[in-house]
Amino acid sequence: MKSKNLFWFITALWIGFGIFPLTLIVLKLGHSQEIHARVLSLFLLILVVLAIVIIAICRYVYKDAKSRGMDPYLWMATAAYVPNFVGLIVYLVMRKQFSMGILKCTNCSMEIKRDWKYCPNCSHRLQERN
Ligand SMILES: [Zn+2]
Numbered sequence: 001m002k003s004k005n006l007f008w009f010i011t012a013l014w015i016g017f018g019i020f021p022l023t024l025i026v027l028k029l030g031h032s033q034e035i036h037a038r039v040l041s042l043f044l045l046i047l048v049v050l051a052i053v054i055i056a057i058c059r060y061v062y063k064d065a066k067s068r069g070m071d072p073y074l075w076m077a078t079a080a081y082v083p084n085f086v087g088l089i090v091y092l093v094m095r096k097q098f099s100m101g102i103l104k105c106t107n108c109s110m111e112i113k114r115d116w117k118y119c120p121n122c123s124h125r126l127q128e129r130n
Pocket residue numbers: 105106107108109110119120121122123124
């Protein structure tokens with residue numbers, strides 16, 4: 001399976017078997033036991049905040065991984081879906097090793113050296129890395 005498909009597969013699993021049934025259960029509890037509306041809105045608020053955090057992590061990791069020549073979807077799935085931010089920490093640790101090793105031109109994916117200013121293959125200006 002391609003890592004892009006894997007990412008969307010996990011996302012679908014999360015929504016299908018996690019968020020969706022949980023929302024149904026909470027809505028049903030709210031009906032049958034007359035839980036205060038505040039509990040329901042708190043639950044929905046947590047869901048929305050969680051979604052925003054996950055989307056923010058995905059956006060950051062996607063850009064960052066791509067610029068380092070790492071597989072953006074694979075790392076997005078790791079960072080967003082391994083619980084308790086363990087995946088994100090793994091990514092932050094791993095990316096350092098990646099940037100110490102092979103670097104690739106963001107334009108043509110040719111292997112480049114860290115201190116090169118321009119890609120010898122396509123003359124793309126390489127960003128400075130510290
Ligand atoms: Zn290039």
